[in-house]
Amino acid sequence: MSRKVGIGLAGFGTVGAGVYKHLLGNADVIERRAGVVFDIRKIAVRDVTKDRGLPVPEGVLTGNLQDLLEDVEIQIVVELMGGIEIPMTFVREAIAKGKIVITGNKALLAEHGKELFACAAERGVPIYYEAAVAGGIPIIKSVKDAFVGNRFEKIHGILNGTSNYILTRMSEAGLDYPEALEEARALGYAEADPTLDINGWDAAHKAIILASLAYGFWISPEDVLVAGIDSLTRQDVRFADELGYCIKLLATIQSADEGLIEVRVAPTLIPKTHVLASVNGVFNAIAVRGDVVGDTLFYGRGAGQDPTASSVLGDLVEAACGLGNTPRCYGFKSHELYGKCLPQGRTVSKFYLRLAVEDRPGVLAAIAGALGKAGIGILSVIQPGDHENGPVPLILMIHDAQDAAMRSALETISALESVKATPVLLHVETFS
């Protein structure tokens, strides 16, 4: 005998429509595998008159979120609205009414996860959020459940498909950033307003969720170093390539000394031989290193209607099957084995530094002197061959250096008379 479970969808945009479509289309496999029949009782939308090209029975569409909250037959609500304030109020009220919440809203969780999971635990109602990180890739279940016996050493992720598409095209086709962005827009890979994709914050929201889950305390956005891809040049992509690297918008999550956690999202040089370097186009990937499992990698589409819907379906089944059971946790468990982030200035990394300098003797000595004084070691210096008249490019690959020391040395270097234009400083990750 199958169990009928009433659900409500809040939001009927791209992902919401995907969930609806596949819940209908794959109802048979879901019922046979899990013994659950989902009854979509209400779908809250902004405009009930809009034609969505999907057959929705009369009385299901509503313009009022309260209709979902007040329907006692709705046991699970799926929040796919976007934005932060309205979803926050909605999710809080749903929890208060004892409804299980499924959300794909990374910004909501990154900003208010701490409060929401506290509400959930207090009320004894789980929140599921596989769709919030890396679309169809089951990284939340893997970190939360499969790797529960591991201490996490490092997690590296390519978590934003739009920026990865742009970087892939800059690298493969030699496009400039604005051209590649325009192409991504034309293909529907970048939204009308791609700000969060480009400035790193979409990836940072996902990194915050992953890091919080891995280290058992809710990480605050202020503790995350975030840099976007919007100031990257074709030139740096090419120089990186010549040095054996490619540039990815990489999320780095790791435990440093004294149990301090580092979370960073920034354009980063990674060796072309590393498997993450071959993650191209709109795909996402996450490399997880646990002290027991060792190195693992997860790869798939990180966004889009169908992959994200797949994660919501998985959460719906888990939630429905858990009804009446005591859940292990309510989606996130604070465990107090860690609890603080490394101050941003104290993070340590290798760097790629590109300068535009006068082409005359003594210049390198002055730069090397400034770095040496700051205790920063140089791995190699490269002067790319082909350049026009005027200042010449000079690339320094820098040994592990503290962020604060590096930036302070950079100020000194920038002030040198022989250094023209603003230096470009990028992280380098060698996955050692």
Next chain:
Amino acid sequence: MSRKVGIGLAGFGTVGAGVYKHLLGNADVIERRAGVVFDIRKIAVRDVTKDRGLPVPEGVLTGNLQDLLEDVEIQIVVELMGGIEIPMTFVREAIAKGKIVITGNKALLAEHGKELFACAAERGVPIYYEAAVAGGIPIIKSVKDAFVGNRFEKIHGILNGTSNYILTRMSEAGLDYPEALEEARALGYAEADPTLDINGWDAAHKAIILASLAYGFWISPEDVLVAGIDSLTRQDVRFADELGYCIKLLATIQSADEGLIEVRVAPTLIPKTHVLASVNGVFNAIAVRGDVVGDTLFYGRGAGQDPTASSVLGDLVEAACGLGNTPRCYGFKSHELYGKCLPQGRTVSKFYLRLAVEDRPGVLAAIAGALGKAGIGILSVIQPGDHENGPVPLILMIHDAQDAAMRSALETISALESVKATPVLLHVETFS
């Protein structure tokens, strides 16, 4: 308040010792995250006097499996013995006594899964088996839970680390098969008796488990086409490379027409550009294509003490947290949307065919004629340049062809006077 859960380990070899070691070493993270303290009450071993270099309290080691079954405080047994007959009896008795079973025994499940899961469902006791497929990679949880809303279109896996190491070395270092096997042995990647690794059956056991889970009926070993890597030559590895392919021991699981399922494990040419081609050494990887999620890939160490222990720890926590709850299923649910395998002769694939032929006019015409008569199309013909005197190698890349037709044409070809030595026929997978 943490819950104390009594467990028993049956088997204390490499993986069993790993589970023990990490249960002790990571007891704090497990307790904080899951609220569970595991009490290892009994460990059944063949020889209780053997020193294992691990501190085991007095009275825990036992030479008698009955001690685990009769201890009413043991709620979960972990079967890591190897072999089939003794584990089968043990698991059946454990289920009869209402104990949850965790096993890493792929041969046991591949041979007797149908019966064991029927026992488990009847008694209402789940079996967990993440450790049975691909070591530390959470592929069972992903296929069973995360992708529950998907119809599976294709699953491709590199599921045996030993053979993948050998193939990697044949390809990278140009070693012959016996040399590469010897090296794998010296490094501990191949056991004293590597038969099941080499002949494809270890990978086939894992493929059977994955395919059964994906398609909801228990697949019988007789329905699986299995070929090993032991007759591969350095020559074929090199020719494949020249054609843009590498050779992997590939498990192919897919739904064909009429809902028939195909499961095959065989050395297969895959394009060097596909991500599975870069899975080298002892690593495993599984590419899953679902109708909702699209293409995904999972990568990690497929064997060894620690990765496999990680999967057992994940299962232990899931099992412990589910105590007292109604599980969604008992590890495997027959769902009757599929139910039959494609007869082996009817499977369709591209092929690589290497012949040794006399170097004279008319030979190719005779071969092409035999293929044409069987309705088999040729994609390309290559005659590699460098060869010694005598018969010359001739390679044909064959269009999609039915297995039976291909093998029948091959008989005709082998009987040609101009064809010397036994032809080499390998599958080609282009992942279209």
